[in-house]
Amino acid sequence: MPVSRTHASVRASARARAVSVWRPAEDEVADHEAGTRERVLKIVTADGPISAAELAAELDLTTAAIRRHLAVLEGNGQITVHEAQGGMPARRGRPARRYVVTNQGQAAQPHAYSGIATEALRFLAEVVGPDAVEEFAERRVRELEDRHGAAVEAAGDDPVARVRALADALADDGYAATARPVPGTAAIQLCQGHCPVQQVAQEFPQLCEAEAQAFSRMLGVHVQRLATLAGGGHVCTTNIPTMTNPAPAEGR
Structure with a gap:
């Protein structure tokens, strides 16, 4: 035993x-x-x-x-x-x-300051007025232009290269950005799969509008926002023409 x-x-x-x-x-x-x-x-x-x-x-x-x-x-x-x-x-x-x-x-992905930022913008809109929110949004994207404008300019005059340079810069900022040509069209789409201010922009779409205007200035063409994460899209999509239409003749 x-x-x-x-x-x-x-x-x-x-x-x-x-x-x-x-x-x-x-x-x-x-x-x-x-x-x-x-x-x-x-x-x-x-x-x-x-x-x-x-x-x-x-x-x-x-x-x-x-x-x-x-x-x-x-x-x-x-x-x-x-x-x-x-x-x-x-x-x-x-x-x-x-x-x-x-x-x-x-x-589930990092959104560091969405709650407090929303509260701050609400306070700004109540105390100063809606124009102050638009001014804040414009200042925010001006900083984006200052950071990435040089990279876009370095891509030269090719519109596709410029969009790809911008997508790479935004990807470095954490926006999960890509540039996707649209088959059969003279356009390319800038897609942003992640947005650190998505929850804020749901209440303050001025952030999205100012960003689209910044893209237009940086790329030198009129861009069209097709969808945003804040608006319920699965990705922020901006349509960008790769060919510009000739200016209309005088008198027409």
Whole structure:
């Protein structure tokens, strides 16, 4: 009997050691999975609508692994399947599911000062008046122009190069910005998948309007805002012509 108890004790100690050895490894796997999901969410934010196959190629993972992460993010309400808009060309076969970030997914990413900024702008509007909010929005984007104007100018006269230079600069600022040519048109779209003032701009759209005006000044063309995150879009989209129409002849 004493020998039997000794053997049982040895086996129990071995099992305890095995747990102590493998538990950290399990924690490391969990941390790695969470880190990969965070990267998936960032790419969907920047490049959505995007498919599982495109994400797999971007992250050098299998499509099955990506679908597992997408299922978790979709279950958490942070991403959703993009509904194709009317007028899109039909595709043969079953179309790939393409994902975009949701408002909940946006909220899961850093928004450092949205609450207090909204309160400050409310106070400014009440005490000074609505014009003060517009002046603040204009001053904010003037700082953006000062930071990135040189990079846009360095791109030369090519409008596409200028938009891409602006997108790169905005991406460095954390806007998850990309430049996407529109097939079959003389236009390129500047897409911003993340906006640090999204929640503020929901109440004060002057921020979005001033930003669009700044883009127009920097690029030297009239731009058109098609959608904003603050307005419920899955991305801020600004349509920018790559060819300018000739000026009308005199007398016409």
